[in-house]
Amino acid sequence: MPAAPSADGHWQEDPGAWRTTPRPRGWKTLRAQVLARDGHQCTWIDDGQRCTNDGTDADHISDPDDHRPENLRTLCGYHHRKRTALQARAARGELPNRARPKPQHPGLIADDAGNTGTAARAAASSAAAAGRTAMRDALQRAREQAKRGADDEPPF
Numbered sequence: 001m002p003a004a005p006s007a008d009g010h011w012q013e014d015p016g017a018w019r020t021t022p023r024p025r026g027w028k029t030l031r032a033q034v035l036a037r038d039g040h041q042c043t044w045i046d047d048g049q050r051c052t053n054d055g056t057d058a059d060h061i062s063d064p065d066d067h068r069p070e071n072l073r074t075l076c077g078y079h080h081r082k083r084t085a086l087q088a089r090a091a092r093g094e095l096p097n098r099a100r101p102k103p104q105h106p107g108l109i110a111d112d113a114g115n116t117g118t119a120a121r122a123a124a125s126s127a128a129a130a131g132r133t134a135m136r137d138a139l140q141r142a143r144e145q146a147k148r149g150a151d152d153e154p155p156f
Helices: 029-038 076-091 119-152
Strands: 058-060 072-075
Touching: 029 058, 029 072, 058 076, 072 076
Parallel strands: none
Antiparallel strands: 058 072
């Protein structure tokens, strides 16, 4: 059941209405003045073109508690719903990302920091190269020590 004016001209809200602020006394008259001022045509501008639909709703341009005619404009039902949805979305903020994280391939090499792919391969390659160098150095030292030991006379 939509809102309707009472016998005294005050706009009565539907008990199930979602409005957060009540309309003022004399809303019916104020709404009629705004619709007449705008020629009963929607004032929404899209791509430089004014909507050609009949204006049926009085919309608050900024503050919803400011009921001065300068803060009201005429919109068609479609654009009034669109504007209300845009305002609600802006007030709600950005929605959380609902995409699931991509699962890692079980064959990927990961380093201690959890990096995979090129960074992990580079780190693993660098560690392997360092390991090979250390092994090569140790082998060289062992050969030199063995050589020195072979040149010495046996103690007996």
